[in-house]
Amino acid sequence: MTIESRFHAKYYVDENNCWIWTASKLKSGYGIFTDTNRRSISAHKWSFLHFKGAVPDGLVIDHICRQTSCVNPAHLQAITQSENVRRGLKMQARGARTHCGNGHEYTLTNTAKMVGRRGRICLACRRK
Numbered sequence: 001m002t003i004e005s006r007f008h009a010k011y012y013v014d015e016n017n018c019w020i021w022t023a024s025k026l027k028s029g030y031g032i033f034t035d036t037n038r039r040s041i042s043a044h045k046w047s048f049l050h051f052k053g054a055v056p057d058g059l060v061i062d063h064i065c066r067q068t069s070c071v072n073p074a075h076l077q078a079i080t081q082s083e084n085v086r087r088g089l090k091m092q093a094r095g096a097r098t099h100c101g102n103g104h105e106y107t108l109t110n111t112a113k114m115v116g117r118r119g120r121i122c123l124a125c126r127r128k
Contacts, residue, residue, distance in 0.1 A: 018070040020103040029068035029101015047071040068101045
């Protein structure tokens with residue numbers, strides 16, 4: 001099996017055309033992929049490098065879909081860290097995140113407030 005076919009076997013495409021990573025993930029929702037040298041790399045970073053090329057010096061990869069588990073190269077953009085933080089804060093302030101890091105939708109029946117902290121939690125993830 002080629003590395004590309006291994007990569008493509010580890011996600012599904014959702015209704016927003018996000019490629020949702022289903023293999024190993026960090027608690028933050030970012031996927032982990034093992035490259036040809038048996039090194040772990042962020043799945044979205046591998047996708048960017050493979051399909052778009054190197055990340056320019058001084059830039060980081062941003063998910064324009066705001067879905068941390070998405071590895072669709074069309075949803076990944078190289079931007080400055082300060083712009084990445086600005087975008088994240090802007091979306092957070094609006095409460096615009098519609099899905100958790102594992103791709104579950106925040107609905108009235110699938111969402112709970114975090115006790116003693118700001119934010120919300122995904123009940124589907126909590127059950128796992």
